[in-house]
Amino acid sequence: MSKGIEIIDVGGVNCYLIEADDDFVLIDTGFSTKRMFLDEVLKKAINKPGEVPKKLKLVILTHGDSDHAGNCKFLKENYGAKIAMHFEDSKMVENGDMSWNRKSKPDKISFTFRLVTLAFGKNSAFGTFKPDIYLQEGQNLSKFGLSAKVIHLPGHSKGSIGVLTNEGDLFCGDLIYNFAGFKYIDNLEDFNKSIDKLKKLDINILYPGHGKPFSISNFYRKVNKK
Numbered sequence: 031m032s033k034g035i036e037i038i039d040v041g042g043v044n045c046y047l048i049e050a051d052d053d054f055v056l057i058d059t060g061f062s063t064k065r066m067f068l069d070e071v072l073k074k075a076i077n078k079p080g081e082v083p084k085k086l087k088l089v090i091l092t093h094g095d096s097d098h099a100g101n102c103k104f105l106k107e108n109y110g111a112k113i114a115m116h117f118e119d120s121k122m123v124e125n126g127d128m129s130w131n132r133k134s135k136p137d138k139i140s141f142t143f144r145l146v147t148l149a150f151g152k153n154s155a156f157g158t159f160k161p162d163i164y165l166q167e168g169q170n171l172s173k174f175g176l177s178a179k180v181i182h183l184p185g186h187s188k189g190s191i192g193v194l195t196n197e198g199d200l201f202c203g204d205l206i207y208n209f210a211g212f213k214y215i216d217n218l219e220d221f222n223k224s225i226d227k228l229k230k231l232d233i234n235i236l237y238p239g240h241g242k243p244f245s246i247s248n249f250y251r252k253v254n255k256k
């Protein structure tokens with residue numbers, strides 16, 4: 031794993047805290063039910079004893095699902111962080127409706143995912159909010175202190191994105207899971223195109239929304255076996 035990346039497991043959802051110049055950027059925010067835990071870990075990470083206190087200046091959402099966006103409102107209000115995401119998922123978080131812009135019958139859904147959705151879906155304490163920044167394909171993130179760009183990777187949702195660093199780290203959200211029995215593909219055609227798109231990019235390590243980071247060669251080995 032590259033230097034300057036900390037994984038925070040917020041109730042089974044990976045949030046990635048990344049050093050960005052003098053401040054921090056967080057990719058995804060986890061379940062709202064684990065808010066106190068996230069708050070504690072973040073405070074420790076950005077206010078190290080003996081060091082100048084830092085800021086969480088930006089949150090990037092890989093997509094709008096409540097298990098990833100569950101603490102955005104809190105981080106906006108308590109940390110002053112701006113929230114950036116793709117426009118095509120924005121009404122999910124504005125309305126608290128995870129079915130927005132998705133098919134009524136997704137192309138692929140696992141049983142486990144159904145259970146998770148039932149448990150944490152519409153009835154969770156999801157705080158709706160309006161994103162501050164809309165991200166799009168190819169957008170350079172250097173003005174936020176990240177040597178990285180945005181890759182639009184629809185499939186799990188229309189507005190799913192990845193963040194690809196110059197070192198070849200790809201934060202891929204829920205396009206690819208490293209977690210058995212937990213899959214949701216809204217649009218299989220988009221999904222396949224997104225997977226093809228990865229092949230043209232310089233990627234070393236995949237950082238999924240669920241499960242441990244893994245090398246992309248492992249991923250292709252698995253895909254080719256199927």
Ligand SMILES: [Zn+2]
Binds near residue numbers: 097098204239
């Ligand atoms: Zn997820």
